[in-house]
Amino acid sequence: MSPRKTILRELAQTRAQNGSESFTRPSTITGFDENPAEYQKAVNKLLGDRLIEGRTDEEGRITISVNDHRLTEVKKELRPAWARPGIWLTAAVLLVAVFGLVAV
Numbered sequence: 001m002s003p004r005k006t007i008l009r010e011l012a013q014t015r016a017q018n019g020s021e022s023f024t025r026p027s028t029i030t031g032f033d034e035n036p037a038e039y040q041k042a043v044n045k046l047l048g049d050r051l052i053e054g055r056t057d058e059e060g061r062i063t064i065s066v067n068d069h070r071l072t073e074v075k076k077e078l079r080p081a082w083a084r085p086g087i088w089l090t091a092a093v094l095l096v097a098v099f100g101l102v103a104v
Helices: 003-018 036-048 068-078 085-103
Strands: 052-056 062-066
Touching: 003 036, 003 052, 003 062, 003 068, 036 052, 036 062, 062 068
Parallel strands: none
Antiparallel strands: 052 062
């Protein structure tokens, strides 16, 4: 799973368990220790896209949480590939094309 999806998934799970005011340090997210540069890049991109919001904690370190105002976009990113309309449309077009070639 990509760092972007991993971050969003973990933040959504934390939000579901602790409520909307639950902030997490990025370094506690699974996989961050293995590839911190890529995860930091993903955090910065998510902050730029405003899908997550950041604050500083008592120690002056950044903490992040899902942006409540963009929750629908976060849910769209987290849905599985088979639940995306574009996948079904592509499959339908390919199916019609294959049956069209077989019928000819």
